[in-house]
Amino acid sequence: MSSDLIFLSRSSTTQLLTLSALCLLLLFQSPVRAQVLDQSDDNLYLTHILQDRVGEGACVLLLDEEKKFGCLGPSQYEKRTGPLLLIDNEESLTDLFKPDLSIYEQSFVLLNSSLFTKEVVRMFKNINSTKVIGILVFGSLPPKTGFSPDDPYPQKKYGLHPKSSLIWNPLGSSLAYGLSNISLWALDAVASQKFLQKGLENRKKGNSGYPRYVVSPSGTMSAASSANAIECLQSSKPTCQPLGGLSVWSTFGSLPQKTKKKKTMMITSALDSSSFFHDFVPGGNAPISALVTLLATAEALSRSPDVAKSDKQVIFAFFGSESWGYSGSSRFAEDLHNFTCRHTSFVDDVEVGKNLSYCRNPWRISLDFSNLNLEDLELMVDVTQIGAASSLYVHQEGKGGEELVSAFLNMSGSASVKRATQSELPPSSLMSFLRVKPNLVGVALADHDAQYSNRYYHSRHDGRENVDSKQVSQVASVLSRVIFNHFLSLSTPPPAINNSLVDTLLNCFISNFTCTFLDRFFGSISRTQRSSISLYTSVYSPGRYFPAFNRNSASSRYVSAPVSSVVRSLLQSFNMTSRFHDALSPAVMYFTQDDSSSALTRTVAKDLAAKFGVFAESDWDKLELTGFYEDNPNKDIIMFVVGILSLFFCFGSLWVSIRYLQKKLI
Numbered sequence: 001m002s003s004d005l006i007f008l009s010r011s012s013t014t015q016l017l018t019l020s021a022l023c024l025l026l027l028f029q030s031p032v033r034a035q036v037l038d039q040s041d042d043n044l045y046l047t048h049i050l051q052d053r054v055g056e057g058a059c060v061l062l063l064d065e066e067k068k069f070g071c072l073g074p075s076q077y078e079k080r081t082g083p084l085l086l087i088d089n090e091e092s093l094t095d096l097f098k099p100d101l102s103i104y105e106q107s108f109v110l111l112n113s114s115l116f117t118k119e120v121v122r123m124f125k126n127i128n129s130t131k132v133i134g135i136l137v138f139g140s141l142p143p144k145t146g147f148s149p150d151d152p153y154p155q156k157k158y159g160l161h162p163k164s165s166l167i168w169n170p171l172g173s174s175l176a177y178g179l180s181n182i183s184l185w186a187l188d189a190v191a192s193q194k195f196l197q198k199g200l201e202n203r204k205k206g207n208s209g210y211p212r213y214v215v216s217p218s219g220t221m222s223a224a225s226s227a228n229a230i231e232c233l234q235s236s237k238p239t240c241q242p243l244g245g246l247s248v249w250s251t252f253g254s255l256p257q258k259t260k261k262k263k264t265m266m267i268t269s270a271l272d273s274s275s276f277f278h279d280f281v282p283g284g285n286a287p288i289s290a291l292v293t294l295l296a297t298a299e300a301l302s303r304s305p306d307v308a309k310s311d312k313q314v315i316f317a318f319f320g321s322e323s324w325g326y327s328g329s330s331r332f333a334e335d336l337h338n339f340t341c342r343h344t345s346f347v348d349d350v351e352v353g354k355n356l357s358y359c360r361n362p363w364r365i366s367l368d369f370s371n372l373n374l375e376d377l378e379l380m381v382d383v384t385q386i387g388a389a390s391s392l393y394v395h396q397e398g399k400g401g402e403e404l405v406s407a408f409l410n411m412s413g414s415a416s417v418k419r420a421t422q423s424e425l426p427p428s429s430l431m432s433f434l435r436v437k438p439n440l441v442g443v444a445l446a447d448h449d450a451q452y453s454n455r456y457y458h459s460r461h462d463g464r465e466n467v468d469s470k471q472v473s474q475v476a477s478v479l480s481r482v483i484f485n486h487f488l489s490l491s492t493p494p495p496a497i498n499n500s501l502v503d504t505l506l507n508c509f510i511s512n513f514t515c516t517f518l519d520r521f522f523g524s525i526s527r528t529q530r531s532s533i534s535l536y537t538s539v540y541s542p543g544r545y546f547p548a549f550n551r552n553s554a555s556s557r558y559v560s561a562p563v564s565s566v567v568r569s570l571l572q573s574f575n576m577t578s579r580f581h582d583a584l585s586p587a588v589m590y591f592t593q594d595d596s597s598s599a600l601t602r603t604v605a606k607d608l609a610a611k612f613g614v615f616a617e618s619d620w621d622k623l624e625l626t627g628f629y630e631d632n633p634n635k636d637i638i639m640f641v642v643g644i645l646s647l648f649f650c651f652g653s654l655w656v657s658i659r660y661l662q663k664k665l666i
Helices: 003-027 029-038 041-048 090-096 118-126 189-204 229-233 284-302 305-309 327-337 402-410 430-436 469-487 499-511 516-522 563-573 606-612 633-665
Strands: 061-063 068-071 082-087 107-112 132-138 183-186 212-218 240-242 245-252 264-270 313-319 343-349 353-361 377-383 391-396 416-419 441-446 576-583 588-592 600-604 616-618 624-630
Touching: 082 090, 082 132, 082 189, 107 189, 118 132, 132 189, 132 212, 189 212, 229 240, 229 600, 229 616, 245 284, 245 327, 245 563, 264 284, 264 469, 284 313, 284 377, 284 469, 284 499, 284 563, 313 327, 313 563, 327 430, 327 576, 353 588, 377 430, 377 469, 391 402, 391 469, 402 416, 402 441, 402 469, 430 441, 469 499, 499 516, 516 563, 563 576
Parallel strands: 082 107, 107 132, 132 183, 264 313, 264 377, 377 441, 391 416
Antiparallel strands: 061 068, 061 616, 082 212, 212 624, 240 616, 245 313, 245 576, 343 353, 391 441, 588 600
16 A cells, blocks of 8 residues: 555544544533533522522421321432422412413422412322422412411310310411421522522423423431331431420529528410421510510519519529420429439539539439429419510419419509400410429410410411510510519519510511620620521430530531520529520430440430420431523433434545545555
8 A cells, every 4th residue: 555545544534533523522512502501690590599508498307206297308219300380379379280281290389478378288289299399488478367387276285185175276277287298498588589580480481491490409308217206216226306405594693592492483485486497487476575575574673672682582484395295394394393313413604603513314404493492383474475466364274373363453554454264274384384283373474365366376477577565565564563563572663674675675586686786695606697596496405505506417407596595694684593404305315324424315205205295306318409400301312313413424424435535546
């Protein structure tokens, strides 16, 4: 073969390789271009909108002593991605359930919060699962008729009247205690606006055109295979954590001494609340209206030296985890009634003092409660929801507490105070104490008589607008007079309630945890961290004043909201002595195996579970919600086929050309 022919063959081979590379580039041109498009800010900002707030707004799986409830979410084998379908009014909701509209197949519904009701959720659960993969709830408007995902009689089975026929919460739908196998998320204000924009763009394309925006959730509930909380918590490899937190109790002056008897009056409220989406629990009327009432009353009484000098004792107690079987008040009452520490230890605390006692077996974060005598407790006032109506009702159990009821009626001043007509207490922490001391004289204060005035009980809509600050100040004034003049028997009027403090506390606790007023009570916790605080009790973790923002590694939820720490610091700023107490179901216990061990073991007493309840939250892998751009998959198939055909055409043409030239030159 001549050198010219060899050169030509080499040249042809080079041309073949060059053209082959061009064909390959042509083949993959479409995917590369699609990838570049996906990197634009316009198409990818949805992807990052929730990445820095892991699990924000997700409905998760919970368990009690009998069942599991909440959201299972999709399994790892189910379809997770679907186009964003906007349902923002009744018309679009009706269209969704028309069987002839195939354009709505396999969608992730973007639902207006005003349409999020039990009936609508049930409709979604009943239709073909390939039609609705999940629901994103956007906006902040409540349903027009009101909304409460709790029971008509909240916590009835854990109170004094498990067979009662009363309905305290007429809007209660029990939605929170159902079980859903679709993904449910709630969006904050920023996310709502951005997802709404993408939903509108999809709608303009008839919800079937491309390019379109799709949503994909990630994360599975680890406790999905468990039947109930007891089974899950007692497993050799638990996949859930018990619900609980911290209670706070406080008194004027120094701590009481066990040997000195003092007639005692206890004023109580809850510290926590709940909603369907646990990341959004403002707790406006339940419990913040009551919590602020207690804080305002305590601050006013702290300005009178006669209170601390009195031979009687006033205790303010704020119970955590009350939304879950009255866990905080039940634990406190049961400990006052019957508790024995088998291993006492001591620790120094920079905020409280030195040589503080706590118990390692069974675990108690503080032993100072043992200085209180249950026999000395004569009166108890539990403040519940008091901010949603202009009248205050005094509830009693049966005919007990007539003198205390009369004191509230006689010392009402300009406030509207009325005797409740019901013979049963409404859901109240007072029930926990009546269980261990039936002859205790106590009342529950509420803004309702027979049924809740709060149209948004235990929902994300129980916000600042649901609480009348004037009413809170008036209730605090009445309460301070009953304590000061009736119980302590002091003849002068009590110090006036600081109305400005009431406004500030309501605004800070309900609407703005980043407010300047609370800066010194949060310590090192940044305002960015404080902005996402929820009044959901979250999971319990035993520890000595553990950090308020310590996260559970399995679930990535806050172990304890810092509200209890803030309340304790506020009370201490009133020159009151304050302590924590564990807010955990009495059926769940922690202890050390022996005196030399520091590791805590958890056990669940089944005989106590039915009485006090056992509540747990499932662990999960990383929870995220991602939205991204999706092009027509048929376009990729077409371009792939065209690319393959082009490649064969290029190879065929080159091969024929080379063969022709070889023959020609020979």
